Amino acid sequence: MPDRVREALAAAGYTAGWAVTGKLPAGVVARVFDAGADLATHRDGPGVRRLRANLARVRPDAGPAELDDLVRRGMRSYARYWREAFALPSLDPGAVHAAMHPHVHGIGGSLDTVRAGRGVLYALPHAGNWDVAGVYMVRELARLGLEPAITTVVQRLRPESLFRRFLDYRRSLGFEVVPADDPRAAHRAVTARLRGGGVACLIADRDLSGTGVGVSFLGAPARLPAGPARLARLTGAALHPAYAVFAGDAWGVHVGPEIPVPDRAAEAKATQALADAFGELIARRPEDWHMLASIHGGPG
Structure with missing residues (x-):
């Protein structure tokens, strides 16, 4: 199927989803949606196979039946x-x-940090509903009398019309959203938010650049x-x-405890600490980790 046709079908499907899901x-x-998920699981396509491989790393002792259920x-x-x-x-x-x-557990310390005027950077894996988590954070910041906005970076989708709809959607929730394919603009936006004592959220369980930090995960x-x-090191924000x-x-x-990044030499250690924290958090509810791609970095 040509890419243009595939993109048009995807856009039509998403548009239909927005049109009817909130009304039924x-x-x-x-x-x-459960039936669709079960059908996809039964078909065992590439994404499902990658999810299985990733979950097998979370539950290395799981037998075939337990892994199938997971x-x-x-x-x-x-x-x-x-x-x-x-x-x-x-x-x-x-x-x-x-x-x-x-x-919501463990968030108090990071909110105290924002109250004190220091930025907070939340690093998240692909899990649960991160949009809802963002809605919660926007509302919580407003409730505390703080700036009710957070900055996040997103991957560009195709076609452009679909991507624009996602941008409008997330901005309507109170997010400042920056496309990842403009790294300078993304860096400026996140840096400005954190240096201003605000909140930024980044998905951080997969390296798409090929220049990430090698860790044990x-x-x-x-x-x-x-x-x-x-x-975190450049802005002084709490990670x-x-x-x-x-x-x-x-x-x-x-929310896990702050990971200190006091200097440049500490960045690799902090990234390993982030991998360790992700591993512990994912193990609590592995079924909510939506990693249908390789976690080794790069495409696939």
């Missing part, structure tokens, strides 16, 4: 992310914040992006690992 009964939509739940969790992404613009941010608040060699540790999860019908997030 939640139970009906959930069953449809993959099935992982695909349903990933489908839930997309289902909620389509519905989120129609949800009440106050209700989202209230439902999530009891399931889930018991095997991998590469993680150098950006989070470097930005915290964070892991978004689903909590029944609600959502949660686990």
Whole structure:
């Protein structure tokens, strides 16, 4: 299938998702997305196989049946992310914040840091619903009388119309969103936010640049992006690992302690500490880790 046709079909599918998901009964939509996830699991395409390989690193002692069940739940969790992404613009941010608040753990220290005027950089793996986590953070910052905005960097999607829709969607949630394919603009935006004592969030469990830091991640060699540790060092911001999860019908997030990056020599050590923290956080709820790609870096 030509790329142009594939992109047009993808854009049409996403547009239809936004148009109908927030208007249909939640139970009906959930069953449809679960069925789609189960079908994808059964077909065992490249993404499902990569997810299986990644989850096998989280649960190295799991037998075939246990790993099959974990993959099935992982695909349903990933489908839930997309289902909620389509519905989120129609949800009440106050209700989202209230439902999530009891399931947020370890965030107090980082909020104290922001209150003191120092920036905070949350580094996250692909997990749970990071958009909902962002909505929570925007609402929490406003509740504390702080600037209710966060900066994040996103990969460009094709076609452009689809990417623009995602940008508009995330900006409507209160995010400053910068495309990753303009690294200078992304660096300026995140740096400015952190130096101004604000909050930035970066997905950091996969190196797409090929220039990341070599680490041991889930018991095997991998590469993680150098950006989070470097930005924390350059701006003086506090670097915290964070892991978004689903909590029944609600959502949660686990925030780890600050990872210090006092100087340039500490960046590699801090990136390894981030890999260790991600490993511990993912092990708590591996089904919510949506890594359907290689974690060795590069394409695939």
